[in-house]
Amino acid sequence: MMAVPQQFYNPGIPFTGTINGGLQVGKSITISGWVQPGADRFHVNLQCGSNTNADIALHFNPRYDSLPGYVVANTFQHGRWGTEERKQNFPLPTGSVFNLLITVTSNSYQMNINGTHFMEYKHRISFFQVNTIAIDGKVDISSITFSNPMFAGQPAFPAQPRFPPQPTFPSHVTYPNQAGFPPCPGFPPLPGFPSQPRFRVPYKAIISGRYKMGRLITILGTVCPNATRFSVNLNHPFGIALHYNPRFNENVVVRNTKHGENWDSEERDGPMPFHKGQPFTLTICCKKDSFRILANGMPAHTYRHRFTHLQLISELEIDGDISITSVKV
Template structure:
């Protein structure tokens, strides 16, 4: 089965560094960029740039530059018409650690970029260059990237996205409009209860991004019918067992557990994203862009599945469907 991203959710997984991830149609207020990765032990510096073109030397709307040389600090700047602007610095509360994983979220606001690192507000960089000019996210330096994801944008017909280095075609949206969806919801509390407008339908993708804290034992995703309190899909990550259990709860009884999977991507202290696509006959589950499992429908009336419930030892950074 092939990976299909959710509407308005465009990920690039495990790119070589340096890399560029396209931003189709420019940025607009309400959009966000998520970057997850790891800082190697030998790191000196790395940079995340919101570029106004796909090549070196183009204008840079935001230059985010952590430096590990002596006094750890983060430099913010812009690059326009061949010259760097005035540097802004944050020296306290350095959120990056050599050998550690991180998640960086750039929220696009009308007045500037709100930067969140590891779930905590870190800095706000006021716009110096119109956000609509941004064409790509450019990452370079001493860093390993797990994913770069643009949330809330549209793409023209045939524009490529990337999944594990392979190209695929994205859907088109009229006039570059943001499609109607139940999200994104940024940094929601746990437990999370989300209403699915109109219920589940075939060819719909649900995305959950999060972090597993050290010492976490388990977390779950439930696709439920609020009218019957039945669970069509129970996706249960059990860290203490090293297993991911899938099941259903119908007519007051749990069904047969399914546990088989090619790998276990859920590790305490690391970030992940889960994409669940509701096919005609089964749920198709991807984790970090890789095929993970399928679960055949046991609850046939998909439109009655109107609630997504998330609970357990997890910190959520985004839910979108």
């Protein structure tokens, strides 16, 4: 049976983690996240150890001290930085979501951003010495995935102290009647998460604090094998600001807003990134003018705000033909 890739979801920043098995030719690292508005810089390091003086084989460092931004790539070895390599025309402005793919070749690291090749950085330190990834700066990360050549996976990333293996069920979460939505039977735990009780569906949770630009909501779950549809709603006292509704019988993801008892016009364009019987990660990023939705770490949909009083959004609601493993509000 094929092993699952090593993965980590919603790590706290700064983040340092071990790369199980180290690097090899063909191995890739996919980092999905969001550059904070007003960011000055952030970095992704591939390191030879986790201590503060460890050699850094690849320092990937987007900077925003001049527009439209640029990337510095470098190596730190024997206590000294090498000669910087700079790449201009960086296609990742502040406030944007991104998908960074780093692939190891025999001669270099190949960097791909949002599906397009960005730059190559030739090895100055043998990649066989790299065993650690570190991320810091003005960035939020929704997922990190390590994939071996030929799609062979890695053992799951060990549970971190910030996210205990057993989810807690806070008192402000209510669990409506489950009638009509039995749990999906027989699903193994998602990568990186030990076997644990699932959140009940339908699921509701209070969104504590003021909902505002920059807020991330991440849901890990599995679509039932015979699923028809599921929905994720961001509710306010007068209706629904975002109704996100994958429909498998129509092979479409519907987005909409509800004012009182009245629905607006639906948006139906874009991909269907969810599949029956498959696990998924859904991340909703609140931007100034829209919700940016990532599915499995990849940008999927953008939905412009129709309800603009974001501070009134107070409840997350999930319903339909899925099981839920983790919710971060």
